[in-house]
Amino acid sequence: MTFIAKPKIVHKGLSRNALGLTIRDYEGGMSTLCAGCGHDSVTSAIVQAFFELDIAPHEVAKLSGIGCSSKTPAYFLDASHGFNAVHGRMPSIATGASAANRKLYLIGVSGDGDSLSIGLGQFSHALRRNLDMLYIIENNGVYGLTKGQFSASADVGTKAKKGEVNEQQPIDPVQMAMAQGGTFVARGFSGDKDQLVPLIKAGIKHKGFGLIDVLSPCVTFNDHEDSTKSYAYTRRFFHPAVHADFVPPAEEIKAAYDDGEVMPVEMHDGSKILLRKVSEQYSVHNRGHALDFIRAHHRRGEIITGLLYIDEAEPDMHGISRTPDEPLSQVPFGELCPGSDAMKGLQERFR
Amino acid sequence: MEPTKTEGTEYFHQVVDCQWGCPAHTDVPEYIRLIALGRFGDAYMLNRKSNVFPGILGRVCDRPCEPVCRRGRVEDKPVAICRLKRVAADNRGDITSRLPVAPKQKNGKRIALVGAGCASLTVVNDLMPLGYECVIYEALDKTGGLMRTNIPAFRLPASVLDEEIDYIVDMGADLRLNTPVNSMRELLDEGYDAIFVGSGAPKGKNLNIPGRNDSDRIHVGIQWLESVAFGHIESIGRKVLIIGVGNTAMDCCRTSLRLGADDVKVMARKPRGFFKASDWELEDAEEERVEIVVNHSPREFVLRDGKLVGMNFDLMEYDIDDNGRIVDTRVVGEKFFPCDDVVLAIGQDNAFPWIERDLGMEFDRWEVPVVDPVTFESTLPGVFFGGDAAFGPKNIIWAVEHGHQAAISIDKYCRESPLTERLPRGVNLQSAKMGIHEWSYSNDFDPAARRIMPHVDLKRRFRKLDIEVELGFTAEQVITEVERCLNCDIQTVFTDNLCIECDACIDICPVDCLTIAPNADEDTLKQNLKAPVLEPSQPLFVSGPLKHTARVMVKDENLCVHCGLCAERCPTAAWDMQKSTLDIPYALDEAAEEMARCQRKAG
Secondary structure, X not given: OOOOOOOOOOOOOOOEOOOOOEHHHHEOOOOOOOOOOHHHHHHHHHHHHHHXXXXXHHHEEEEEOOOHHHHHHHHEOOXXXXXXXXXXXXXXHHHHHHXXXXXXXXXXXXXXXXXXXXXXXXXXXXXXXXXXXXEEEEEOOEEXXXXXXXXXOOOOOOEOOOOOEXXXXXXXXXXXXXXXXXXXXXXXXXXXXXHHHHHHHHHHHOOOEEEEEEEOOOOOOOOOOOOOOOHHHHHHHEEEEEEEEEEOOOOOOOOOOOOOOEEEEEXXXXXXXXXXXXXXXXXXXXXXXXXXHHHHHHHOOOEEEEEEEEOOOOOOXXXXXXXXXXXXXXXOHHHHOOOHHXXXXXXXXXX | OOOOOOOOOHHHHHHOHHHHHOOOOOOHHHHHHHHHOOOHHHHHHHHHHHHOOHHHHHHHOOOOHHHXXXXXXXXXXXXXXXXXXXXXXXXXXXXXXXXXXXXXXXXOOEEEEEOOOHHHHHHHHHHHHHOOEEEEEOOOOOOOOHHHHOOOOOOOOHHHHHHHHHHHHOOOOEEEOOOOOOOHHHHHHOOOOEEXXXXXXXXXXXXXXXXXXXXXXXXXHHHHHHHHHOOOXXXXXXXXXXXXXXXXXXXXXXXXXXXXXXXXEEEOOOOOOOOOOOHHHHHHHHHOOOEEEOOEEEEEEEEEOOEEEEEEEEEEEEEEOOOOOEEEEEEEEEEEEEOOEEEEOOOEEOOOOOOOOOOOOOEOOOOOEOEOOOOOEEOOOOEEEOOHHHHOOOOHHHHHHHHHXXXXXXXXXXXXXXXXXXXXXXXXXXXXXXXOOEEOOOXXXXXXXXXXXXXXXXXXXXXXXXXXXXXXXOHHHHHHHHHHOOOOOEEEEEOHHHOOOOOHHHHHOOOOOEEEEOOOOHHHHHHOOOOOOOOOOOOEEEOOOOOOOOOEEEEEHHHOOOOOHHHHHOOOOOEEEEEEXXXXXXXXXXXXXXXXXXXXXXX
């Protein structure tokens, strides 16, 4: 934590995006998290992703629940919309926001406590309705805000800072999302922005529920030697299975890739994700296969990262509900709410 | 790349651009902090230690520190370092009790100094406290050399000069005014233990074109300024042409305006950008409605009935390449400019007609004595040179540094120690961390723009020759200007084996000067930095391999604003802000070392 705000210095090396904004225009307030917290790195990756996607901050709504992770929307995109919901209830608020204005880019930032304990039901249902949002879980395996108790994602055998061992099975949001029919499932690491920033960009552009589980070490309560969520452990057992490069719509694919090695996935707005396999046997479109692969490696203590599963064909919440293309918030009130007479007529039909 | 060596003094000294750029290595950030604390006397004494004449230099220094100031790269304008020095001098209060004193018991060595300018006075300042007897020979009836004769009083009041020169002379130097040295042989015969020549570069360059010798209204700039300074010249014609566009030309044109001229043109042979004058001196002259005419090369003086009526100039055209160099020159026409007087300000030379050539002193092909750039000794043992007399016209701050170095050499010469065995510079690093979120310096970046020096208004300033134009900063301006200093001497010090590569420093750095990247050769590494390299001359810090991934931490020093946020955000204190203090040895330190050496030998 720092008491000195990052000064806004527009130096000569600072580039501008298509909107004429600098990356500094995508920052937020001063972080009050611990110095060295992984969440601050995730914040920085989010800032970079929105800057590079040339998205105007006012086209974004940032949402969160409760926890260290849920504080972070205050630290990016100062000029966007935001809502800090009660513990674990962010998906409901996001559903409402999306229902009202489907044109908004929604980004939810949650933690392992907020999503995998109190909010597990909400999380599952957001997945189920394929809500068009990017959902980031900043996963550190502990409740940092309440002094470092194990969370639901703590691995069996990991030790708390005071020495007690966790014996309960962890909930892995990636495996859960995969099993529940999630359409975009990824895992990243706060300490690897080269991987994380393209994942965030792809997740923002994915039409449907984009889940990124980001391993984001708690520098205060879970960065010791016997922790499986420390910087050192994550770096050691971190295995990218697939590397994703994000290519915006208008841009040609310039980099040289060998055929067969790279698989382009077209997104709804014409942008592409280029998937580069790092592990030979991995298949990003085969749900069962991907799940087996992740499980097998998890048994060996390895953490599989990258864009692990993507399906651009499934309809999102608006597709399922057959709502108009125009955001409901912009539909004239008379049309949106036809009045009590129309209601009566509707009810008559069911008598 | 190999890890950067930060052990010696070089690396951390370079980071403090102003101190690195200053020939005398004045500790700029520290004196600015002292001013911020209202400790003007301390700021003055700190300045005096390295540059001896803070009041004088705070007004007329050539400020090599300012063009290199990091603030000028972060935004447009550097910190007003020079004028803050004046703030320290103007508000210093009584510091006489803190000045060096000469011991009553002399060491029996007598030194002769030729010229009472800044170089000689610095030597006296350094040697008197060691017990030397110093005899200063000055041809004129006043001290100060070019500081008094060539710098007009409206820029540097006589009272400021007198005060700071008296600090030195009053230690008990034997000052002999009106005593020109006409023969080096005679001076050598006087039996001094050492001689220091600080006689400046007193010969103004001439312009040998037709008509030069046919009128007495054509003046050589530095001689003319000297005559004005001593009251021998009190007026000039209404139309004046100044030939040349260096700092002397700026003094000549502004002086002309104060002696009755109302149409002053500075005639430049080349375009803007090739002018020798400092930007701020050009600005000050142009503020006084001096016209600077570019691309005019003098061809001839035009006289009618024996009276100077003007000058003819060749109109020049230049081809300039992408690097800003002139590759071709053409004369494309001719133009006449009427005038009553012409002042030549096209440079100056040192001249030594008084040094006999058969003394065993080697002269180079420009008839200038060969001087060692480290010891300042000529090829005649015991005779030292400094200031403009040593390597041609530079400026006051260089002369002061020459004086410091010559004083060390003279002391060693008199002790019969080898002149080249000099103390190395040292650097001391001390953490600036005072507690949680607390640093021993003002690290919050202040976006304020450079304060503008208030001037006496244009009507009033011409009434008398010696009305000082610059009023000095107001208290409010001082408060703002000191906060513009980036405290570059508070160094970012990195300990690689503590780093856990959490990226916190990289994310928080407001100028993107940090990167963690796989180690590579310099070119590759430079391409992988978070912000592009804008100043290749600025050093790159590369750490040793980091323990988790063997990548390296790279810092581009160019834009670092020393806000300390990297250290503030670092969970493991791998980054720390440490104040670096450069230890520059002076004659006093060398003498103490010599004495310690003698004692060791005796013991």
